[in-house]
């Protein structure tokens with residue numbers, strides 16, 4: 001049995017790197033990423049699972065990091081927005097003006113990246129279903145949908161892009 | 162940030178989980194079994210729930226089973242709603258789970274968490290109520306099986322140290338004609354005003370409800386009324402509502418009268434569609 005009784009060191013596999021950090025068992029992954037590891041791309045919004053600003057990938061699936069304990073994430077592969085570099089979805093967000101203030105953007109991009117990885121052939125219905133997990137207070141929804149569709153096109157036509 | 166501390170345990174067997182639960186309980190640590198943790202984390206953050214330890218059961222192999230064996234579908238209770246949806250082995254359950262919270266959270270919410278958490282709607286329960294599902298339970302006296310209908314009867318009837326490891330339902334139910342319909346007050350992602358799951362088993366229609374009352378239910382008297390084919394559908398629905406054994410919820414999401422109105426319309430269309438084989 002694994003156990004963590006009090007504040008202590010854990011190892012997290014983040015963006016392909018093993019990082020050591022000090023957390024309490026009660027600390028969320030969002031807190032550990034931002035406050036302990038300096039990875040401030042994942043944003044705190046509601047901290048209640050509603051807004052999606054804190055979304056990261058865990059084993060390739062989008063997860064709201066405010067609803068995951070840091071200790072729970074040990075033995076899993078975490079990808080944050082800092083782990084993406086000039087990917088099709090990032091380029092399409094710029095091309096399609098899919099943000100205004102940008103606060104929701106890392107969360108949306110991670111969700112979209114998960115969708116592109118898992119369902120590269122996603123239908124409009126699947127795209128809508130996935131995008132409903134995130135909220136954009138600047139209401140860039142049309143542009144975000146256009147960006148993910150365009151990124152899916154790019155990936156399908158040129159899988160190494 | 163969660164404003165209090167707790168201990169974290171990740172056992173690798175059911176017996177280890179029950180053992181540590183009893184030890185922590187005896188030590189006054191108010192332990193909780195932990196699946197996806199979404200509800201525990203959000204309630205802890207708001208300080209509306211406190212506990213001294215969580216026992217994360219996701220590393221227990223039996224809790225992750227997803228297979229058909231010997232004519233039965235076996236579902237581990239730490240399977241996420243997303244996993245159930247992607248596998249689609251039980252389409253009605255997949256669909257019911259896909260309307261709980263939003264898509265991202267569905268990859269964290271577990272089947273067991275949806276059933277045993279404190280949120281009253283438990284929408285993944287409805288397909289289980291319709292399919293004579295049995296639960297495999299771990300507890301202080303070892304493993305035992307019980308009917309889901311008996312465990313989830315107006316409240317969750319499990320002993321404190323018990324947890325559900327797996328759910329088993331006969332394969333014959335998985336491909337039956339079904340309808341899942343969920344009505345919310347406004348947004349698609351919300352708690353239900355009324356959710357109905359219905360199955361057609363031969364000529365018999367089975368129906369279970371969430372959102373109507375403060376606990377999901379299935380009622381044999383209502384089904385008897387709905388299946389009385391010699392009468393027109395609207396009079397059967399009216400009769401079913403007369404014998405409905407629950408007090409209809411009356412809250413900010415919707416008044417009791419509004420819920421009854423929706424329920425009448427939905428039941429009429431569900432029964433009509435299933436009888437006409439229009440699905």
Ligand code: FES
Pocket residue numbers: 043044045046047048049050051052053054055064065066067
């Ligand atoms: S901060 Fe996590 S969902 Fe809003």
Ligand code: FES
Pocket residue numbers: 098099100101102103104105135136137138139140
């Ligand atoms: S761009 Fe401002 S919240 Fe989405």
